[in-house]
Amino acid sequence: MLTLSGVFAGYGGGDILRGVDLTVEKGSITCVVGPNGAGKSTLLKVVSGLLVPRLGSVTFQGESIAGKSPQAILKGGIVQVMQARSLFPDLTVRENIELGAFLINDQKIVQQRFNEILDQFPMVKDRLKDKAGSLSGGQQRTVEFARALMLDPALVVLDEPSMGLEPKAAAAMYGYVRQMREHGRTVLLVEQNVRAGLGLATHGVVLEAGRVRLTGTGKEILENPQMKVLYLGGSTQTE
């Protein structure tokens, strides 16, 4: 579904990604892990068009998307949920979710999607008129997920969905990620919590110093001896 080959990208002070080759299968949950500075967030920015690669190709559903604007990529079916809280705090929950479908002009489709979202996220239904800034961290993350689905994306890109959340709220987010896959979406996520991320994923990718170091199923990566030493402190027990 998504293929990156030989991608070099950075922010002006040199390349962060140095020849990344990566394939995301349709219907998979692909989790990218790696130490700080490995280029995980940079990789997601390249996929969602926020960063143009210097070299290499990025294809999505057979079409090249490298160099396309974020809006064009959004229209093409890739939606990213940012790492930091990305809601508009002074707008209501309803307005935040409606903004997710800003590119759709047909109000009937917007309303239909909105109703589907409310069925998937009951918490959202109860808080529609509240300002997004008044919600807890977990609730805000849920609204971000709901907003991301308004465009009915084929690929959802999640940058550390559990960051800053208490364990129960993080578990709820992982539940939503599984639910997205059950609904036929493909998920590409970056996760600092290596055990939880790879435990959730069907496919895992280890990124180190801007290059792909390991690939395999989530389980294979977790059980790889190199991973035990590098990232997991000698233990690979999933919780």
Added chain:
Amino acid sequence: MSTDTTISQRPTPPSYEVPKAIRFGALAVGFLVLVLFPLVFNNPTISTIGVFAMIFLMAVTGWNIFSGYTGYIALGHAVFFGIGQYATAMLASYWQIPPGWETFLLIPVSMFLAGLAAIPIGLIVLRVRKHTFIVLTIALMFIFQLFAYNLRGWTGGSQGLEVSQPPWDGSIFNLPYYYVGLFLAIIAIVTSFMIRRSKFGLSLLAIRDDEDRARSLGINTRNSKLTAFVISAIFLGAAGCMYAMFVGSVYPQFSFDPAFDLELSIMAFAGGLGTILGPSLGALIISGAQQYFLITFGGANVFLIVYGALFILILRLLPGGVVPAISDKWRSHVVRKEQRILDSESEGPAEAGAHK
């Protein structure tokens, strides 16, 4: 999906909104008060205050459509107010429009010219953000003031231009200006309401919260800002035309006056920046008080002290503005009350179980 329950365990009341009946009732009362005002207070001094209040009502509502909704605080909208004034004075003379009802036909012309001027101005100033934007709008306002001083052949320079006054009786002289002003102010408020409730309005509010984030959702922020800027300028042009017709003269220092934008922003902040009705309320309170204090204490400029004190008092007691402060207090009162009921209901069965 059951995962929602793990995020928030405590039962919380549903979101609260002030009932429609109360909102529409308050609007109807406000409208009635404005319609009856010059008929009840038929003293020309008081109705003059009313005419200025209507002019500021329409100007601040227009200003709020851009600055309130996008968060770009424009301090150079006097440019469009001035364009409206000069367009009225120059065209009334050029077309030899007789003083009277015909002069009001210049209102749509002034609106058009102000909107037209806003397109190139917007394309320039909207390339920058925050403080740079504010400084640029102020600079532009002074450039227009210099034009008015120096293009003497058209503007009359520092001598200004006259707009002939209609030969109406003093006792009813203010009424046409008041009601035309009220009509235009209502159009401005309805426009503001429709924008706030539209997809376009949502894009403006998203820009106010975080412009880059708005772009990442596919919003064409440049087009949205420019459209709001032009709509805003159109109402400032109308206000300028009304002002020139009512006052009867146009001068560079008063048409392109830096204090004008400060007054607009003070009115909007006092009433509730970015809300639909807050700036309107701010305009009615502040411009009314300003005119009243000017007439009462005008000689020694004491009115400025009273005016300033009133503004400080509003900001101290109601920091978000009058309308948001009142609605927030009312909303939190209702939500607290509902929360208490929910808490007692959820504790009730548990306590009953414990007693068994």
